[in-house]
Amino acid sequence: DVKVTQSSRYLVKRTGEKVFLECVQDMDHENMFWYRQDPGLGLRLIYFSYDVKMKEKGDIPEGYSVSREKKERFSLILESASTNQTSMYLCASSLYPLAGGTLGTQYFGPGTRLTVL
């Protein structure tokens, strides 16, 4: 059974703190994604990665960075958390990259609900 796990389901941080959100997948997928989900705005892509140590900006990368040191792990970093980063963060992995025109299944984790006070 495929699995994507996220380090925390709920997280409360203070403005200015450095925040790490961890995501691990056990499907040996090369492609991993970080989204944020907000009411009325849907899912928006923050960053994605096609391979270890590779990263690409999504639609809203400002205020975020990522790290992919191992194939199974993709971390989202908020260098200095702000209140407008309060959101649900979803990690996903996929067998297929977006490039090439093949839309494969994205397997999502359960999400981390981050509140920045």
Next chain:
Amino acid sequence: TQLLEQSPQFLSIQEGENLTVYCNSSSVFSSLQWYRQEPGEGPVLLVTVVTGGEVKKLKRLTFQFGDARKDSSLHITAAQPGDTGLYLCAGLHSTGANSKLTFGKGITLSVRP
């Protein structure tokens, strides 16, 4: 910008009713997916459609991709409370090496027993 408009935004129906919801765009997509997300969980893929006019069935759910590959519909027959959730469509706009995946804002469906 490839926008996906989903409608209606909210839908509350009685168990046993039929419903159709929509995912529309002015852009052509190479493929389109529907996901369902339950509260407290991540989205789960229901279907991928690739060919214009394609129809796929998943038990009581029928998905159709528009002939021009700009829109899609999801029809649920005899809705059950277990169908309750957020339905998201996602379209892939691909131009060779550059591809962009766009999610709609979702349709919140509530099926009352």
